[in-house]
Every structure is written in structure tokens, then in C-alpha cells.
Amino acid sequence: MVVAEAKKARTFAKVQRPRLYEQLMQQILAFVEEEQLGPGDHLPAERELAEQLGVSRATLAQALVALEVLGVIDVQHGTGAVLVHRPSVATVLRELREHKxxxxxxxxxxxxxxxxxxxxxxxxxxxxxxxxxxxxxxxxxxxxxxxxxxxxxxxxxxxxxxxxxxxxxxxxxxxxxxxxxxxxxxxxxxxxxxxxxxxxxxxxxxxxxxxxxxxxxxxxxxxxxxxxxxxxxxxxxx
CATH class of the missing domain: 1.20.120.530 (GntR ligand-binding domain-like)
Structure with a gap:
């Protein structure tokens, strides 16, 4: 009876749907890993990235800004996004949530x-x-x-x-x-x-x-x- 009551009282936290920019961050990091990019390497141009990912450049910009804030990339006008270091996806998502x-x-x-x-x-x-x-x-x-x-x-x-x-x-x-x-x-x-x-x-x-x-x-x-x-x-x- 006690076990049954304990089971009834148990609740589950709502599953959080990943925001679109988080999904984009994961895909960009997966691309970095697949291409074996290292510090100093450039990511594709924003227009090209947006087209490949099927999102607007404004939406992509959110993901790039988040990666820049976390120190993963450096975005400069005229040169685009340059990789600073290559972290794991799990590390970036954890740091993103701590930052938020x-x-x-x-x-x-x-x-x-x-x-x-x-x-x-x-x-x-x-x-x-x-x-x-x-x-x-x-x-x-x-x-x-x-x-x-x-x-x-x-x-x-x-x-x-x-x-x-x-x-x-x-x-x-x-x-x-x-x-x-x-x-x-x-x-x-x-x-x-x-x-x-x-x-x-x-x-x-x-x-x-x-x-x-x-x-x-x-x-x-x-x-x-x-x-x-x-x-x-x-x-x-x-």
C-alpha cells in the first residue's frame, strides 16, 4: 500500500523541447566535428549555412551569437565565423544553459x-x-x-x-x-x-x-x- 501511494505521488518534469537555435548549434558543432575543423578554420558563409540548414539568416544568427558568447567561434564583419576551439556538443549545451x-x-x-x-x-x-x-x-x-x-x-x-x-x-x-x-x-x-x-x-x-x-x-x-x-x-x- 505504501509503495502504491508513493507511485501515485510521483510526478514527472515536463520535457523541454529544444529551441531551434539549440538544434542549429548542435548541427553546426556536428559539422565542425565531421569536417575536423580546428582553431582558425572558417565556417561556411552565413548565407550558405542558412540555406543548408533550411532556416532564415536571422534564426541562424541566434545560434552563431550563442556560440560566440560561449567562446566557440569569433564572428568578425567581413571575415565570417572563425572557430576558436572545438568543444563537445554536451559541453556547449551545458554552458549555454548555465549562461542563460x-x-x-x-x-x-x-x-x-x-x-x-x-x-x-x-x-x-x-x-x-x-x-x-x-x-x-x-x-x-x-x-x-x-x-x-x-x-x-x-x-x-x-x-x-x-x-x-x-x-x-x-x-x-x-x-x-x-x-x-x-x-x-x-x-x-x-x-x-x-x-x-x-x-x-x-x-x-x-x-x-x-x-x-x-x-x-x-x-x-x-x-x-x-x-x-x-x-x-x-x-x-x-
Whole structure:
């Protein structure tokens, strides 16, 4: 009787259907293994990969961004995807799930730190700080105009905001989470149309800092973090 009751009480966890980008990652890694590709070797061009896999380039981009975030490939404008190292499929899927689980905490940390940094930057910025912020915007604009994602300009912009805030403690905290922020940066800028929207968001933050509007800078940064944190890996859709 006890055994029977125990069996009745047992429940099963729902089986999670792999998302499409996870399936694509597995197929790309299987291709790497079959072709015996090594570090420095190029994957086929995105258009060719998308056609062979029977998916849109936007869907394929999600899988490539995930592989880039995990350090499996390096994607550069004009050169395509280059293999950095060849891990097992099981290892990549485990790391992907661990990464997905910590994304909300990374977003939380950015929202807490960078909103405050933007407000302080508006209060404390110097002319030299404004020049660095403008230079970062120019770099990002140039990268996007050339067909890139603007990742370097994005990084320079947030570094310039941090420097303008003139807070050594907050600067150290940002340095501590820099590698994790890079994960969200790559994912965000890999979303279709996101580089352009991110650049426009940066300009709103810069304008508020230029006016020394601390409240406006904080609001603009908060909205920016919300926007860039909207990434495919946190959505249930396929």
C-alpha cells in the first residue's frame, strides 16, 4: 500500500523541447566535428549555412551569437565565423544553459550600477569626458555604417560613462562584471536592427549627460539597459 501511494505521488518534469537555435548549434558543432575543423578554420558563409540548414539568416544568427558568447567561434564583419576551439556538443549545451540562468543577474547588476553611473556622469563630467563619449559614438556609428555590429564603440561608450562618473568603487565593480557584460553585449548587438537602436539610445544618454541632467541620464540609461537586455536567449519562442 505504501509503495502504491508513493507511485501515485510521483510526478514527472515536463520535457523541454529544444529551441531551434539549440538544434542549429548542435548541427553546426556536428559539422565542425565531421569536417575536423580546428582553431582558425572558417565556417561556411552565413548565407550558405542558412540555406543548408533550411532556416532564415536571422534564426541562424541566434545560434552563431550563442556560440560566440560561449567562446566557440569569433564572428568578425567581413571575415565570417572563425572557430576558436572545438568543444563537445554536451559541453556547449551545458554552458549555454548555465549562461542563460545567469543572464537575469547580469541584467540586474547592470541596471543597478550603470543607471547610477549615468547620473553621476551627468553631475561630474568634464569637457574631456564629453569628448571621449562623442568619440565612442563616432566609433560605433562608423562600425555600423560599415556593416558591423558596433561592439567596440558600444564598449568604449560605457567605459567613457564609467570614467566620467569619477567613482573608483563603481569603476572597480564594473571591471569585475566586465566579462559578463560582454556576454549580454554580444547577444544584444546580434539581434536584427539592434545596433542602430542601441546607438540611438546611447545618443539620448549622451545628450542628458551633456546637459548635466542627472535624472534624465539615469532614466535614459535605465531604458537602454531594458532594451539591450531583450535578447532571444531569454525568450521561450523558437
Amino acid at each position: 540562468n545567469r543572464l537575469p543577474e547580469i541584467v540586474e547588476a547592470r541596471s543597478t550600477l550603470e543607471v547610477k553611473l549615468a547620473a553621476l556622469a551627468a553631475e561630474r563630467r568634464t569637457d574631456a569626458d564629453l569628448r571621449k563619449i562623442d568619440q565612442a559614438l563616432e566609433v560605433m556609428d562608423s562600425e555600423i555604417s560599415d556593416g558591423g555590429r558596433g561592439a567596440r564603440g558600444d564598449e568604449l561608450f560605457h567605459e567613457a560613462i564609467t570614467a566620467a562618473a569619477n567613482s573608483s568603487v563603481l569603476e572597480k565593480l564594473m571591471a569585475f562584471i566586465a566579462e559578463m557584460v560582454l556576454e549580454t553585449r554580444l547577444e544584444s548587438l546580434g539581434q536584427p536592427g539592434r545596433p542602430e537602436r542601441s546607438l540611438e539610445s546611447h545618443r539620448k544618454i549622451a545628450d542628458a549627460i551633456r546637459r548635466q541632467d542627472a535624472q534624465g541620464a539615469a532614466k535614459a540609461m535605465g531604458e537602454h539597459i531594458d532594451m539591450v537586455s531583450d535578447v532571444a536567449l531569454l525568450k521561450e519562442g523558437r
